[in-house]
Amino acid sequence: xxxxxxxxxxxRRTVPDRTKTPGSVPAHRALPAAARALLALLMLGLFGGLAxxxxxLSEPAPGLAAAVAEHLAASGVDHPVTAVLLNFxxxxxxxxxxxxxxxxxxxxxxxxxxxCAGHAPGPLLRQLPRLLAPLMVLVAGYLLWVGAHAPGGxxxxxxxxxxVGILLCLSGQPLPRWADGPVLRLAALxxxxxxALxxxxxxxxxxxxxLAWPPALAKHLILTIELAAMLSIGVILAALFTGGRP
Amino acid sequence: MTQPVFWGLVGMALVVMGLYALIVxxxxxRKVLALNVMSSGVFLVFIxxxxxxxxxGSAPAVDPVPQAMVLTGIVVAVAATGLALALIVRLRSLxxxxxxxxxxxx
Amino acid sequence: MPPDLIGPDWQGSGWMLAxxxxxxAGALLGFLLPRLAAAMGLVTAVLTAAATLALTLxxxxxxxxxxxxxxWAAPLGILWRADGLSVALMAMTATVGVMVSLYAAAYxxxxxxxxxxxxxxWLLLWASLNALFLSADLFNLYIxxxxxxxxxxxxxxxxxxxxxxxxxxxxxxxxxxxxLSYLLGVALLYHACGTVDIALAAACIADAPxxxxxxxxGAMIAGLLLKTALFPxxxxxxxxxxxxxxxxxxxxxxxxxxxxxxxxxxxxLDLLGGGAGxxxxxxxxxxxxxxxxxxxIWGSVLxxxxxxxxxxxxxxxxxxxxxLFMAFPLAVAGSAVAWTGALYLALAHGLAKAAMFMSAGxxxxxxxxxxxxxxxxxxxxxxxxLTAFALAGVSIMGLPPSGGFIGKWLLxxxxxxxxxxxxxAAMLLGGALAAAYVFKVVGHAFTPAERxxxxxxxxxxxxxxxxxxxxxxxxxxxxxxxxxxxxxxxGASAAAGGAA
Numbered sequence: 001x002x003x004x005x006x007x008x009x010x011x012r013r014t015v016p017d018r019t020k021t022p023g024s025v026p027a028h029r030a031l032p033a034a035a036r037a038l039l040a041l042l043m044l045g046l047f048g049g050l051a052x053x054x055x056x057l058s059e060p061a062p063g064l065a066a067a068v069a070e071h072l073a074a075s076g077v078d079h080p081v082t083a084v085l086l087n088f089x090x091x092x093x094x095x096x097x098x099x100x101x102x103x104x105x106x107x108x109x110x111x112x113x114x115x116c117a118g119h120a121p122g123p124l125l126r127q128l129p130r131l132l133a134p135l136m137v138l139v140a141g142y143l144l145w146v147g148a149h150a151p152g153g154x155x156x157x158x159x160x161x162x163x164v165g166i167l168l169c170l171s172g173q174p175l176p177r178w179a180d181g182p183v184l185r186l187a188a189l190x191x192x193x194x195x196a197l198x199x200x201x202x203x204x205x206x207x208x209x210x211l212a213w214p215p216a217l218a219k220h221l222i223l224t225i226e227l228a229a230m231l232s233i234g235v236i237l238a239a240l241f242t243g244g245r246p
Numbered sequence: 247m248t249q250p251v252f253w254g255l256v257g258m259a260l261v262v263m264g265l266y267a268l269i270v271x272x273x274x275x276r277k278v279l280a281l282n283v284m285s286s287g288v289f290l291v292f293i294x295x296x297x298x299x300x301x302x303g304s305a306p307a308v309d310p311v312p313q314a315m316v317l318t319g320i321v322v323a324v325a326a327t328g329l330a331l332a333l334i335v336r337l338r339s340l341x342x343x344x345x346x347x348x349x350x351x352x
Numbered sequence: 353m354p355p356d357l358i359g360p361d362w363q364g365s366g367w368m369l370a371x372x373x374x375x376x377a378g379a380l381l382g383f384l385l386p387r388l389a390a391a392m393g394l395v396t397a398v399l400t401a402a403a404t405l406a407l408t409l410x411x412x413x414x415x416x417x418x419x420x421x422x423x424w425a426a427p428l429g430i431l432w433r434a435d436g437l438s439v440a441l442m443a444m445t446a447t448v449g450v451m452v453s454l455y456a457a458a459y460x461x462x463x464x465x466x467x468x469x470x471x472x473x474w475l476l477l478w479a480s481l482n483a484l485f486l487s488a489d490l491f492n493l494y495i496x497x498x499x500x501x502x503x504x505x506x507x508x509x510x511x512x513x514x515x516x517x518x519x520x521x522x523x524x525x526x527x528x529x530x531x532l533s534y535l536l537g538v539a540l541l542y543h544a545c546g547t548v549d550i551a552l553a554a555a556c557i558a559d560a561p562x563x564x565x566x567x568x569x570g571a572m573i574a575g576l577l578l579k580t581a582l583f584p585x586x587x588x589x590x591x592x593x594x595x596x597x598x599x600x601x602x603x604x605x606x607x608x609x610x611x612x613x614x615x616x617x618x619x620x621l622d623l624l625g626g627g628a629g630x631x632x633x634x635x636x637x638x639x640x641x642x643x644x645x646x647x648x649i650w651g652s653v654l655x656x657x658x659x660x661x662x663x664x665x666x667x668x669x670x671x672x673x674x675x676l677f678m679a680f681p682l683a684v685a686g687s688a689v690a691w692t693g694a695l696y697l698a699l700a701h702g703l704a705k706a707a708m709f710m711s712a713g714x715x716x717x718x719x720x721x722x723x724x725x726x727x728x729x730x731x732x733x734x735x736x737x738l739t740a741f742a743l744a745g746v747s748i749m750g751l752p753p754s755g756g757f758i759g760k761w762l763l764x765x766x767x768x769x770x771x772x773x774x775x776x777a778a779m780l781l782g783g784a785l786a787a788a789y790v791f792k793v794v795g796h797a798f799t800p801a802e803r804x805x806x807x808x809x810x811x812x813x814x815x816x817x818x819x820x821x822x823x824x825x826x827x828x829x830x831x832x833x834x835x836x837x838x839x840x841x842x843g844a845s846a847a848a849g850g851a852a
Contacts, residue, residue, distance in 0.1 A: 053567035062546030063309035106506030212423030
């Protein structure tokens, strides 16, 4: 996506002939200076209004910290953010994982991936993944486990796994044959599937409601869900990086 | 001004700057970046203001719910960026352009 | 905490759960096993529609249904609430959804790539629609809005050409911008009120600091207006709806824009107390009325000038959305009849516009193009499709005995009763312009062809699904005694305090 280097950083209209570079912006498409100035004024006004809104929010704040602390013991984890993510507002997390999966399906529907084998890695990138990848997987597992009582959890661990995938792709390692196709798709949807299945299954328990983990089982259910979610998030993030269907 | 309010104002500034950039720039990549800056601003407003002291002295000072919401928001922003980039790359490979036909601004 | 917030209502929550999780499961299976995607998609569509129907009957008989997701009451947990308004829109979604699924199964029969991706994306879109209509939690609504937006964008780009891609990218940018604006409002609201539950936030709004509440409301409504494509925020809609594949255009115009309109209405009624709570309520309602009038006139005039059928239909959507917003100034003067009219219009438009886009898709497939001037002689070859288009047009024009007629009549009656002659004049003008552009299309389709063209056979499923939807739009007009009480259940009339 080449754009001729411009010290102003874009947005200025007077620039030497850009029409020759494919994909660059023809001069007549940029907004005229008068419109930009008017827009800037409008934005300043908008900022003023929003700033007044922020300044008017009084201290102390009515938050949900107390409510979370009160019910933390029944949630199955010790860390309040994890409790909110996977118990109190677990439905939000489920939908968020669906969003991620949906983005993958959307990206796959648009075009094919560039393919990882095409990258020509330098000497550093050839050797480093051998050291880093196992270490990163280990740290990801740790992050998953520690999420129960300290900052951490499925998303953080999943991001790290995604990083492993990206690192391997950049170093020229394509996915092995067996991992492509249905296995890849299964790994991508496993997080949503496990979460949704458990969420519906608990309805069958006495006094059950959707996504309501009974306090005795909550810790184990949450760990199971986080495990599946970590795998899926890692796979989806790495797959999004390749930019298309395999 | 207290620290939370300061972060709230910074967040609002990011939102407004991102909005300006979204309208003004024609290159699609710039627009995507502008949206990312805007979402960072919104998230900052969300969490920054959460550091205010709660009503009862015994509860912890930081509200965990906005943190969880922003975690969710970050993932959604990543998904949006991934989808947008794939579409832009495809558009470029089809037409060689990286800008929309007409201007996006209102 | 009000006692009825504790404990789930099992009857309701079973069908509510199914209406979201069945399409989700179908999407996952369709993604996992692409070869069976179409078959599973159809089965899932029927099952989802059945669950929605069961939920509708439950709510009609027993009143609003609630579910505490996670078993935690608000403000800690997330609440699902199915009242008359939600269920009416879910029922329309189910009707359109089943017909579009039948249509799409035939439409994509030969296109393997599109078919494989259409079904997971479409089912996820349907799941997100149901999740949106059920949710009573502001942050949860943000996620469902994003889910809806991404699914819609991906479906728009499924056509594959540069026009579809450009339309999809613009749609995505606008969608994300709208959601971010909405989220900013939610953030401000949370920090003022300590909750994102709609009912609890409504109780807090009156006492919260004014600038923060006005900014929050403004940001949320602005974001939703952008997503509903209300004039002047409509610029993204015609390119997106006009260049998507026909079943996708049907879904976008009929369902997706209604979701954000539903949210505006929901926030207006439940959060802002029908405009009485927040200070600038009356002013906002008038502004929405003015923008709605602009949408009707601008959209209808531009529709008349279009040469391509799908773009004509897209601009017609822009116009029809304007009618919906005209109800705001009428209703804030204290009458619930305007809401009933607007909702009738929303339901009728959903059914009719989907039928019209599906007919347009059949015509496009038939002749290879959708240029209006060259639609000759389609009436002889595709009588069912033309009938569908004409019947749907009857509803769009607002002629009796269709659903569109009932909606327009209620709004007009209300406008005359309150002396709002400007709004009434705009509605009548819009109706006349709609008649003009519908007859333009139908007229061209009846002119005999000068020379024979190569045409393709159209599967019967495509013709019949469009026809059934068009008939449903007409039948809607005969069911006022049935639908009207449904719309009152627990929702639209509660805030206004009156029964229509």
